[in-house]
Amino acid sequence: MKMKNIHIQIMSVQNARVKEWAQLLERRGRDKQGKYLIEGYHLVEEALRAGAMVETIVYSLEKGAPAGWDDLDQASSVEWVGVSPAVLEKCSDTQTPQGVLAIVARPQLGxxxxxxxxxxxxxxxxxxxxxxxxxxxxxxxxxxxxxxxxxxxxxxxxxxxxxxxxxxxxxxxxxxxxxxxxxxxxxxxxxxxxxxxxxxxxxxxxxxxxxxxxxxxxxxxxxxxxxxxxxxxxxxxxxxxxxxxxxxxxxxxxxxxxxxxxxxxxxxxx
Missing domain, CATH: 3.40.1280.10 (SPOUT methyltransferase, trefoil knot domain)
Structure with missing residues (x-):
């Protein structure tokens, strides 16, 4: 899979960025950061295809980076972060995380x-x-x-x-x-x-x-x-x-x- 961005790895749930992502599970955190979190292959792909303001894609190092997104130009312009299962679990709202989530900036449509x-x-x-x-x-x-x-x-x-x-x-x-x-x-x-x-x-x-x-x-x-x-x-x-x-x-x-x-x-x- 071709990607222009360098992959970063985060393994610890105590990492400051992980704590920021986990805050997005609550409205207070979303309002404070002006961002939200989406989870699962379908939703992240849909966001990329629609041109949503995806900033970071977080994926399971065990499962590897999602395949099949090569033709999505935006997928190569965002930050990719490989993480441990513990990090995914901390940032997930589901009982069985799918292995990929994304941090997206909230649109300002008035x-x-x-x-x-x-x-x-x-x-x-x-x-x-x-x-x-x-x-x-x-x-x-x-x-x-x-x-x-x-x-x-x-x-x-x-x-x-x-x-x-x-x-x-x-x-x-x-x-x-x-x-x-x-x-x-x-x-x-x-x-x-x-x-x-x-x-x-x-x-x-x-x-x-x-x-x-x-x-x-x-x-x-x-x-x-x-x-x-x-x-x-x-x-x-x-x-x-x-x-x-x-x-x-x-x-x-x-x-x-x-x-x-x-x-x-x-x-x-x-």
Whole structure:
């Protein structure tokens, strides 16, 4: 395997760099360093292919450097560090480390960049707490070609290791922005965006609502739903009709239904 960078080896868990990497398993460490950690061959390769700001690739000396990344130009421009099993275990959030992880700088995408780009179909999350739900929503948004995902305050950290794993790499396929919804939503509305929220009390079916125009789908906290402050800014509230006896859908399932309904309509299905 051809690599331009010299490989460094670190064997001790007491090494200062290892301690810094381990801090990235916690939000406080990620916020302090402005970086996050991804783990596993698929995720690291996906980050490299997407042009994410990968700084360091850490791999198991026992297993050797990952093969098959020769054609990825970025793989030859990052730092490669071979480490002991103990170091990998200290920096891993999983019970059985795969043998490779990467340190990535967090992107600085803000409200201005979001509003300046395409915002035809966007998912907005208001206080979604579960990492698995957030990851699934990002995957669904990616699947239908949505333009972005917005994380309002109180939403689980995108760079939580569990969230990252549940995105299955989709976090690298579309912009994901953290924002104050009280500031962002009025700006979006001024640009002609229709704000659609979900509510169990809504009388209007999502299937009877035109989702072909620029639309932001707003989903709320698993237990409380969309906050009153955010709901007050919406143009229309919709419900997903159910013929069975289930009281409601999981927020990730609801987001997926709405996204695919919007996609169906846009493909000429309405």
């Amino acid at each position: 409200i201005d960049e979001l509003l300046a780009g395409e915002h035809d179909l966007v998912v907005v999350l208001d206080g979604v707490q579960d990492p698995g739900n957030l990851g699934t929503i990002i995957r669904s948004a990616d699947a239908v070609g949505a333009n972005a995902v917005v994380l309002g305050r109180g939403t689980v950290d995108l760079y939580n290791p569990k969230t990252i794993r549940s995105t299955m790499g989709s976090m690298y396929h579309l912009p994901i922005v953290e924002a104050d919804l009280g500031v962002l939503l009025p700006l979006a509305h001024e640009r002609g965006v229709r704000l659609v929220t979900t509510s169990l009390q809504a009388e209007r079916s999502c299937y009877d609502t035109d989702l072909r125009q620029p639309t932001w789908l707003i989903l709320g906290n698993e237990g409380k739903g969309v906050s009153p402050e955010v709901a007050a800014q919406s143009d229309v509230q919709v419900i997903i009709p159910m013929q069975g006896k289930a009281e409601s859908l999981n927020v990730a399932m609801a987001a997926t239904v709405l996204l695919f309904e919007a996609s169906r309509q846009r493909l000429g299905g309405m």
